[in-house]
Amino acid sequence: MEDSVQQPVLLSSENVTQRFPMPNGNMVTVLDNISMDIRKAEIICLIGPSGCGKSTFLRILAGLMRPTSGKVFARGKEMTGLTPGVGMVFQMFALFPWMTVSENIQSVLVPLQLQREEVQHRVSTVIKMVGLEGFEEAYPREISGGMKQRVGIARGLAVQPELLFMDEPFSAVDALTAESLRTDLVDIWDEAEGQPASIVMVSHDIKEVVYMADRIVVFSANPGRIRTIVQNKLARPRDYRTPDFLAMVDYLHDIITTNELPDTPPAAVTTPSQPVFEPLPPVSSSDVVSFVEYLGSHGGQGDVFVLAHEFGKEFSDLINIVKAAEMLDFIDTPKRRTVLTPLGHRFADMGTEDQKVVWKQQILTLSIFKTIHAEVQASRNGSMLDDEVQDRLAELLPNENPEFTFATFINWARFGNLLAFDEDSDEVSLQ
Numbered sequence: 001m002e003d004s005v006q007q008p009v010l011l012s013s014e015n016v017t018q019r020f021p022m023p024n025g026n027m028v029t030v031l032d033n034i035s036m037d038i039r040k041a042e043i044i045c046l047i048g049p050s051g052c053g054k055s056t057f058l059r060i061l062a063g064l065m066r067p068t069s070g071k072v073f074a075r076g077k078e079m080t081g082l083t084p085g086v087g088m089v090f091q092m093f094a095l096f097p098w099m100t101v102s103e104n105i106q107s108v109l110v111p112l113q114l115q116r117e118e119v120q121h122r123v124s125t126v127i128k129m130v131g132l133e134g135f136e137e138a139y140p141r142e143i144s145g146g147m148k149q150r151v152g153i154a155r156g157l158a159v160q161p162e163l164l165f166m167d168e169p170f171s172a173v174d175a176l177t178a179e180s181l182r183t184d185l186v187d188i189w190d191e192a193e194g195q196p197a198s199i200v201m202v203s204h205d206i207k208e209v210v211y212m213a214d215r216i217v218v219f220s221a222n223p224g225r226i227r228t229i230v231q232n233k234l235a236r237p238r239d240y241r242t243p244d245f246l247a248m249v250d251y252l253h254d255i256i257t258t259n260e261l262p263d264t265p266p267a268a269v270t271t272p273s274q275p276v277f278e279p280l281p282p283v284s285s286s287d288v289v290s291f292v293e294y295l296g297s298h299g300g301q302g303d304v305f306v307l308a309h310e311f312g313k314e315f316s317d318l319i320n321i322v323k324a325a326e327m328l329d330f331i332d333t334p335k336r337r338t339v340l341t342p343l344g345h346r347f348a349d350m351g352t353e354d355q356k357v358v359w360k361q362q363i364l365t366l367s368i369f370k371t372i373h374a375e376v377q378a379s380r381n382g383s384m385l386d387d388e389v390q391d392r393l394a395e396l397l398p399n400e401n402p403e404f405t406f407a408t409f410i411n412w413a414r415f416g417n418l419l420a421f422d423e424d425s426d427e428v429s430l431q
């Protein structure tokens with residue numbers, strides 16, 4: 001394909017900002033001033049931590065929702081409704097169970113009001129493209145997950161889109177199936193005459209991104225911003241095992257971990273007189289404990305990406321566990337390595353009761369726990385209603401979803417026997 005910088009811009013966003021109301025009425029900024037172009041004949045992958053707004057951005061680009069502020073332009077024309085020429089493929093296959101493969105594909109063509117022959121032609125063409133010949137009359141329950149996703153891709157292609165938008169399309173299928181779907185999709189894109197001309201895909205998987213993308217847009221979270229855009233000039237067809245491919249994976253790993261696990265934590269550069277309320281990574285205490293124990297029994301250190309694989313977690317989930325363990329001073333993260341601290345080593349070897357004591361001591365080093373614990377202590381009867389705690393969490397961490405923060409806060413506080421939560425009376429109280 002020609003260098004995409006020479007190619008015309010198909011779609012662009014200008015200062016797109018998205019805010020959502022939270023249950024307590026506060027607004028949270030999910031996307032902050034996102035401006036970028038999508039050019040003809042390129043594959044763009046969006047990658048970044050969970051919740052940084054990638055899916056929201058994709059929906060805004062497709063015209064499925066209007067941003068709070070900012071604009072989307074299709075070939076220079078400002079869009080106020082659905083963006084023309086877009087096909088969508090979602091993570092969950094979203095097939096109609098009562099329809100056959102053919103009927104599922106046909107269903108997306110209904111709004112186009114095409115002639116019967118044209119519908120049949122398009123359905124048989126895309127069925128051939130995605131390799132589903134012979135399964136036209138099968139029902140979703142009769143085919144594998146990989147084949148269901150092929151139907152999903154066929155539906156996206158049947159509308160003959162200029163732009164194909166995919167939201168984690170391969171995350172629900174096994175690794176081998178994902179690999180063959182990616183290869184087939186890149187082949188289809190390479191051979192298709194402008195349908196689709198370009199693909200925009202959300203992904204969590206760095207190897208997938210390096211395999212697929214010409215440009216990799218790395219998002220940061222809270223609020224979602226474009227951290228950097230990486231050009232990927234590896235020649236196609238790409239091979240996951242070549243040194244160039246692996247070097248690109250490493251390069252991207254480094255960019256993402258440097259973003260996600262800064263060597264200087266934000267708390268260290270602020271003035272000590274102001275308490276810093278750090279968001280709680282959405283992970284359970286048991287995940288953090290298991291991870292620290294795992295590191296303890298595997299040499300006390302490891303590469304984050306290797307660990308994600310060994311520990312059986314998505315990279316973005318492992319990053320959250322690592323962040324939590326680092327906040328509690330169980331590990332350090334020089335570059336992409338995670339290394340147990342002396343406290344982490346001791347913690348990994350302790351029995352559960354001793355771990356709970358250390359856990360309590362460590363969460364009380366975090367301003368959020370110190371503050372809420374002191375407020376519960378000072379309250380009448382030594383207890384507060386869950387809504388009151390949630391409201392305080394929302395005030396102290398205005399960019400976070402208070403329900404999720406509350407769930408994590410209570411989970412951590414319970415493990416350390418710092419606070420109890422009674423679901424029947426909705427009371428958070430001292431242990």
Ligand SMILES: Nc1ncnc2c1ncn2[C@@H]1O[C@H](COP(=O)(O)OP(=O)(O)OP(=O)(O)O)[C@@H](O)[C@H]1O
Nearest residue numbers: 020021030048049050051052053054055056057401
């Ligand atoms: N309609 C909505 N109302 C309120 N909050 C929303 C809405 N849609 C999304 N959010 C919030 O916006 C944030 C970004 O969501 P989004 O799904 O776009 O992130 P993402 O980067 O795609 O995450 P993931 O990788 O986990 O899928 C999340 O905190 C989510 O809870």
